[in-house]
Every structure is written in C-alpha cells, then in structure tokens.
Amino acid sequence: MxxxxxxxxxxxxxxxxxxxxxxxxxxxxxxxxxxxxxxxxxxxLSVGIIETQYMKPLDIRLRVRAMEFFKRLERDHGLDVVRNGYLRLARDEASLLAAEKSVEIQKELGVTDATFLGPEEIAERIPQMRCDDILGGLFGPSDGYIDGxxxxxxxxxxxxxxxxxxxxxxxxxxxxxxxxxxxxxxxxxxxxxxxxxxxxxxxxxxxxxxxxxxxxxVIAQRHQAAMVATNVDYGYLMPSVMDYVPHSGDTGLYFRHERDGMLVAGLHSEEVHEGTVNPDDYHRSADQEFLELLAAKLESRLPGFPDAGLGDGWAGLYPISPxxxxxxxxxxxxxxxxxxxxxxxxxxxxxxxxxxxxxxxxxxxxxxxxxxxxxxxxxxxxxxxxxxxxxxx
Ligand SMILES: Cc1cc2nc3c(=O)[nH]c(=O)nc-3n(C[C@H](O)[C@H](O)[C@H](O)COP(=O)(O)OP(=O)(O)OC[C@H]3O[C@@H](n4cnc5c(N)ncnc54)[C@H](O)[C@@H]3O)c2cc1C
The missing domain is CATH 3.50.50.60 (FAD/NAD(P)-binding domain)
Structure with missing residues (x-):
C-alpha cells in the first residue's frame, strides 16, 4: 500500500x-x-467521441491505450459506449498517405480493424454524404462515443x-x-x-x-456544438464523421449520430486560436453566426438531408496547451x-x-x-x- x-x-x-x-x-x-x-x-459539455484515428505515433498510442480503459469500464461497470465507428475524411494526397500510415501504426498497436476506405466505400456506408471532393477516409469501426x-x-x-x-x-x-x-x-x-x-x-x-x-x-478556447434534426430515420447507425486533418491549421465540420433522426454537429480544430475566453465568464449558448456557418457546412456535406434543421446549440471550452x-x-x-x-x-x-x-x-x-x-x-x-x-x- x-x-x-x-x-x-x-x-x-x-x-x-x-x-x-x-x-x-x-x-x-x-x-x-x-x-x-x-x-x-x-x-x-463534450460531444463524447472516443477514437484512435490520428496520424502522429504518440497521438495514436495515447488513444489506443485510453480505448483499452473505456473497453474495461464498458465490460466491468456498464459504461455505455455507442460503437458507431469514426471516419476521418482525407481530401488531399498528404492526408491520404498519413491515413495509410496510421492504419499501419494502429495495426502494430493491436487495432486490427482500422482501415482506409475509398470514396465509393464511404458512399456505400453513408449514402447521404457528398463524396465527390474526397479521396477517402481513415475508418475505425470500433470507435464510438460516450456521454461525458x-x-x-x-x-x-x-x-x-x-x-x-x-x-x-x-x-x-x-x-x-x-x-x-x-x-x-x-x-x-x-x-x-x-x-x-x-x-x-x-x-x-x-x-x-x-x-x-x-x-x-493552458488556454480556454470556446467551442460550440448543436443538435441537428434530420427528420429522417436513416435506418442505420451512421459513423461519426470528421472533416478535419489534425494540425492542418483548418477548422473542420464533424457530426455524429445521437438517435434516429438526430445528429450532433460542431466545428473542430486542434490549432490554438486567438478566441481565448475567461472560463468564469463566457457566452454559453451558440451564436447565430456559428449556427449559420454550421448549417452551410452541413448542407454541403450532407445534401441528402434537405430538411435538416439545427436545434439547440451550446458552447463549452477546450482547455488547450499552446x-x-x-x-x-x-x-x-x-x-x-x-x-x-x-x-x-x-x-x-x-x-x-x-x-x-x-x-x-x-x-x-x-x-x-x-x-x-x-x-x-x-x-x-x-x-x-x-x-x-x-x-x-
Ligand atoms: C463542444 C465540445 C465538444 C467536445 N467534444 C469532445 C469529444 O467529442 N471528445 C473528446 O475527447 N473531447 C471533447 N471535448 C473536449 C473535452 O470536453 C475536454 O477536453 C475535457 O472535458 C477536459 O476535461 P478536464 O477534466 O481537463 O476539464 P474540466 O472538465 O473542465 O474539469 C476541470 C474541473 O476543475 C474544476 N475546478 C476549476 N477550478 C477549481 C478550483 N479552484 N477548485 C476546485 N476545482 C476547480 C472545474 O469546476 C471543473 O469541473 C469537447 C469539448 C467541447 C466544449
């Protein structure tokens, strides 16, 4: 002891x-x-996605180790893990190569089901998603989400x-x-x-x-997310989708299944933005500007849900190192x-x-x-x- x-x-x-x-x-x-x-x-206030689809060896090692713990809590203590899978889109050659490398690293670490999907395979899995601008995606079928x-x-x-x-x-x-x-x-x-x-x-x-x-x-960076009513029972467990490549300098769209006819979506980045806020005093609801940008990005990526409507949104903090x-x-x-x-x-x-x-x-x-x-x-x-x-x- x-x-x-x-x-x-x-x-x-x-x-x-x-x-x-x-x-x-x-x-x-x-x-x-x-x-x-x-x-x-x-x-x-998190969206609760847990996954291993990263590019750098340390980023992957950390997440593979963490997933073992979630598996353990799921098995021994009934943690509810929804294993809907996680897909990180690749839109250029560099992301494509990084994704292929990630599959290799994950295999070495025992994640045997991580794989690369071409645009046709992605379109088969998520028929509502526009795939004409992507080269493929890094897919982890056992990834999922939890309630934080x-x-x-x-x-x-x-x-x-x-x-x-x-x-x-x-x-x-x-x-x-x-x-x-x-x-x-x-x-x-x-x-x-x-x-x-x-x-x-x-x-x-x-x-x-x-x-x-x-x-x-440690910087308190404000990030927002919102519920999206698709108004359609899409009849399958849609994987979470991340249209962002880590450390790319971009801000990307993500969405994940919540329940039939409902998604959660937000904009994500791992870059340190200038939008630092005071953690004791920041605006907790989603801004109109954010909701409009999110709606436009969703409409472009998911044109198959023409009647999708944004529901409640909220803001929380990413505590991020410089x-x-x-x-x-x-x-x-x-x-x-x-x-x-x-x-x-x-x-x-x-x-x-x-x-x-x-x-x-x-x-x-x-x-x-x-x-x-x-x-x-x-x-x-x-x-x-x-x-x-x-x-x-
Ligand atoms: C919209 C959104 C979506 C997200 N989605 C994801 C996701 O899909 N997957 C993912 O992995 N992460 C996600 N995150 C990030 C994730 O939520 C955070 O990284 C994580 O919750 C940080 O946990 P923490 O314990 O470090 O901090 P916190 O959860 O903030 O905990 C810190 C605690 O310290 C307490 N505290 C502060 N000061 C004191 C004090 N003086 N004395 C005592 N206690 C104190 C606070 O009250 C607080 O409860 C998301 C975040 C947001 C905002």
Whole structure:
C-alpha cells in the first residue's frame, strides 16, 4: 500500500481518471476537490467521441491505450459506449498517405480493424454524404462515443466505492508549499494536507498554478456544438464523421449520430486560436453566426438531408496547451506539483491515459507507463513559443 497523500483539484474527466489510477496503484489517501459539481465544466459539455484515428505515433498510442480503459469500464461497470465507428475524411494526397500510415501504426498497436476506405466505400456506408471532393477516409469501426457526464459520474462512483472522497462545492482558493508537500485551502475554509498536488483544473489550470507562482499556459478556447434534426430515420447507425486533418491549421465540420433522426454537429480544430475566453465568464449558448456557418457546412456535406434543421446549440471550452499537446507531469522545480490537462478537444478520449501517466509521475517518478509520454511534460520549450494562430469558431 502507498502512504502518499494526494489532493486532486478538478472533478472533470481528467481529475477523476487520475484519482482512479492512483487508487488502482494502491494510493489510499486521495481526495478530489471540485469547485462545483462532477463534470460541471468541459467534461459535461463534450460531444463524447472516443477514437484512435490520428496520424502522429504518440497521438495514436495515447488513444489506443485510453480505448483499452473505456473497453474495461464498458465490460466491468456498464459504461455505455455507442460503437458507431469514426471516419476521418482525407481530401488531399498528404492526408491520404498519413491515413495509410496510421492504419499501419494502429495495426502494430493491436487495432486490427482500422482501415482506409475509398470514396465509393464511404458512399456505400453513408449514402447521404457528398463524396465527390474526397479521396477517402481513415475508418475505425470500433470507435464510438460516450456521454461525458455519465462517464464522470461512473468514475466518481467507482472512486467512492474505493473509499476515495470526491468533495464537490470545494473550490480551492489557497495553496501553501510546506517542506513535504502542500496545504490546500478551499472557499468553505476546509484545509487538506498532501504530499502531492494534482492540478487537473481544466481551463483553470493556470489559475491554480499561479497560487504557488508557477506559470502553466493552458488556454480556454470556446467551442460550440448543436443538435441537428434530420427528420429522417436513416435506418442505420451512421459513423461519426470528421472533416478535419489534425494540425492542418483548418477548422473542420464533424457530426455524429445521437438517435434516429438526430445528429450532433460542431466545428473542430486542434490549432490554438486567438478566441481565448475567461472560463468564469463566457457566452454559453451558440451564436447565430456559428449556427449559420454550421448549417452551410452541413448542407454541403450532407445534401441528402434537405430538411435538416439545427436545434439547440451550446458552447463549452477546450482547455488547450499552446503547442496542442496535453501537459502531464511535474512542474519545473516543483516535483510534487503534478499538472494534468490541456487536452483541448480530446480531453474525454484522452482522460484515462493522461490519468495513468499522471499517476506514474507520482508513483514511479517518471512516465514509464507509456512510451513517449515524457514529451507531455510541462515546462517544455514549445509551450512558450508563439504558436497562436488565428481561425474561426
Ligand atoms: C463542444 C465540445 C465538444 C467536445 N467534444 C469532445 C469529444 O467529442 N471528445 C473528446 O475527447 N473531447 C471533447 N471535448 C473536449 C473535452 O470536453 C475536454 O477536453 C475535457 O472535458 C477536459 O476535461 P478536464 O477534466 O481537463 O476539464 P474540466 O472538465 O473542465 O474539469 C476541470 C474541473 O476543475 C474544476 N475546478 C476549476 N477550478 C477549481 C478550483 N479552484 N477548485 C476546485 N476545482 C476547480 C472545474 O469546476 C471543473 O469541473 C469537447 C469539448 C467541447 C466544449
């Protein structure tokens, strides 16, 4: 049994997954402090897509590892994973080659069903979709989506069963570094002593770090999504579609099945836009301008749904690192202050592996649980480079 006392700040997907892996590795004294409620911030506003269709080896490795955990929660604890498949469209030669390479890497990692589909095969699978401008797509038949809120609730229940406290309505307002670790103070005057502090505060990571004079650049980027009533029972489980190539500098359309006659759609990017907002004060509804742009993109990609209408829309935050890669590990000069987050629009799908790596930093002193995970260490030079680009949404 491990005698470390750990306080995790943040009851979103990333903080809860970190507490889960700490408990799994024998740490008994873990407390999660959440300012509001479990999944009350980004994790409850996500579209919940989980998949492995990425291009860079580390991006793929992280997601393959995370998928193993979702599979486990599905099997052992009834997590509802809708396996509708995930298709990333390729519109140019470079994306085509990257997709083919991704299939190879995924196969090496045991994802044997990932495959490349030509335009005709795609048209057969999704007859309503316009395919005349695409060269094909990278397809993961076992990918799917989950409900971010239910996932977090399930993790919190599992933690409570293991004797780990998830204290909601405990907003951390003060941190004092003492020789062995930290004293954590909350807005209701509670105090917690710990040997390790985990900063999993999502879009507030920078605010928490600043309490002990550490600079951790995580940008709160506003993103919107909306329900789309297709008014047609399309008679098959439509795969999620992403018309965006990671790190392309573009902002792409995505949509996924919600239920018969209903899709969820949004615009996605992994670039760091200038649209930073204050996580405590941003507009939570979808803008008219966004809805119009989304409707136009949907009409162009899905002309088979002529009567499709946009329903309710909402806005949430991507907590994103300036260089687009999550941050996991100790802060420079503060070995007991572990940051975990900055996963942008992939924080649900990456949460298990980020939690596992954060636990490894505490228990092993490095990121040995996953090859290449040291690259996510906070304080790396690329976080302070001027990587901010402009874009829509
Ligand atoms: C529209 C939209 C669609 C998305 N779709 C997807 C998707 O399909 N797939 C995917 O993988 N990801 C998706 N994401 C991204 C994903 O939601 C986030 O990356 C992820 O939820 C981040 O989780 P987190 O735990 O780091 O942050 P959060 O969920 O924001 O959790 C951080 C928590 O810290 C708490 N906190 C902050 N300050 C304090 C404090 N002082 N004291 C105590 N607690 C504090 C907050 O209240 C919050 O609950 C989407 C996001 C949006 C907005």
């Amino acid at each position: 491990d005698g470390n006392r750990v306080v995790v700040i943040g009851g979103g997907a990333v903080g809860l997954a970190t507490a889960f892996f700490l408990s799994e590795r024998g740490v008994k004294d873990v407390t999660v402090l959440e300012a509001d409620y479990v999944a009350s911030a980004s994790s409850g 809120h239910l996932y977090c609730t399930l993790l919190a229940e599992q933690l409570q069963e293991r004797g780990i406290q998830v204290k909601v309505k405990h907003k951390v307002t003060g941190l004092v570094e003492n020789g062995r670790g930290y004293t954590v103070v909350t807005d209701n005057d509670a105090r917690f002593e710990c040997d390790y502090l985990v900063n999993a505060a999502g879009s507030w990571i920078g605010e928490i770090s600043a309490l002990v004079g550490i600079e951790t650049p 260089d687009g890669l999550p941050q996991v590990g100790p802060s420079v000069g503060h070995d007991r202050f572990i940051t975990v987050g900055g996963a942008g629009g992939s924080g649900i799908q990456l949460s298990p592996v980020l939690g596992e790596v954060a636990a490894s930093w505490i228990l092993d002193g490095d990121a040995r649980v996953l090859e290449g995970a040291e690259a996510m260490k906070p304080g790396r030079p690329s976080l302070s480079e001027d990587t901010v680009r402009s874009g829509a949404d």
